[in-house]
Amino acid sequence: MGKIIVLTGAGGILCGTIAKALAREGHKIAVLDLRKEAAETVVEEIKKDGGIAIGISANVLDKDSLEEAKKLVNKILGPCDILINGAGGNHPLGTTSNTHLLEEDLLNGTNDFRTFFDLDSDGIKFVFDLNFMGTLLPTQVFAKDMIGKKGCSILNISSMNAFTPLTKIPAYSGAKAAVSNFTQWLAVHFSKIGIRVNALAPGFFLTDQNRGLLTMEDGSLTERGNKIIEQTPMARFGEPDDLIGTTLWLCGEGASFVTGVVVPIDGGFKAFSGV
Structure with a gap:
């Protein structure tokens, strides 16, 4: 039997793809995004494929x-x-210019250089x-609808940064670590009312937010992309x-006894020591 699934940040590439996949499984999808046009684009694709969906402009803050x-x-x-919390992202003002701090960096007067x-x-x-x-x-807001029903769950979107922080992005790494911790906390808190809470921890996926950081205009990889x-x-x-x-x-229902887990989807990144 199909579920009613709400996804935030679903106008983006990753959660938009998830929304369309869930619709193909017969679920009714509410596509939430700050950008109404982006949400409606995903809804149109779902409807063309025979699915049921609505697009709503919503600010998760x-x-x-x-x-x-x-x-x-x-x-x-x-x-x-089911609620999928997909909204998230980074900001350049919370990002350092270099991976390591050197003394000479303190003398760098370039406007966009950040230690x-x-x-x-x-x-x-x-x-x-x-x-x-x-x-x-x-x-x-949405978990209140789940109380007293069976088969309800919440899926958060963490990141591989939550396990081992990447260089340059302390704010994003710390924020995603908080999401992972919150996932575990909430799984325990909601356990007596039957709401499961888990998270995905994607590795490196090319999105509109990071494409310029990982690839060149010609499609080749940047130094960071190669690393x-x-x-x-x-x-x-x-x-x-x-x-x-x-x-x-x-x-x-196949995960009916699974709660409080953060699943890496990273191509083995977390398992590799580098040697």
Whole structure:
């Protein structure tokens, strides 16, 4: 029997792909995104494939916006059975220019050059809010629909950064670590009311947010992109479809006794020591 599934950040490449895959399984999909046009694009693709979906503009950092989105979901589709918290991202103001701090870096007067000491508090706060609060607030709003029902669950989107932080992006790494920790905490907290809580930890997938960091205009890899591939035993970036199998498992009855886990989908990156 199909579920009513709400996905945040679903106008993007990864969660948009997940939304379409879930629709093909017969679920009714609420595509939430800050950008209404992006949400509607995913909805159109779902409908062309014979699925049922609605697109809603919602801000995961605004509880009132989320409550309005919930009213629409409940009115058009019904109460939420599964929530996928896909909204997230990084910010350049929470990113250092170099992987390591050198003394001469402190004398670098270039406007866009940032050492650890130059990281912007507002930029860091934005990253933590978007990833952590952007997971917590939708859960507060939509998980209420799940109480007293069977087969309900929450799926968060963490990152490989949560296991071992990557260089340059302390805010994003820390925020995703918070998401993983929150996933485990919430799994315990919701265990007595039958709501399972798990998370995906994607490795390196090319998206609109990181494409410029990992690839050149001609499609070749940047230095950072090459380092990632060298550290990934499967020697490639992830494809959006690589997330589908684990998502279907964690959201389905086959994972009815699985809660509080963070599943790496990383081509072996976490398992490789580098030697």
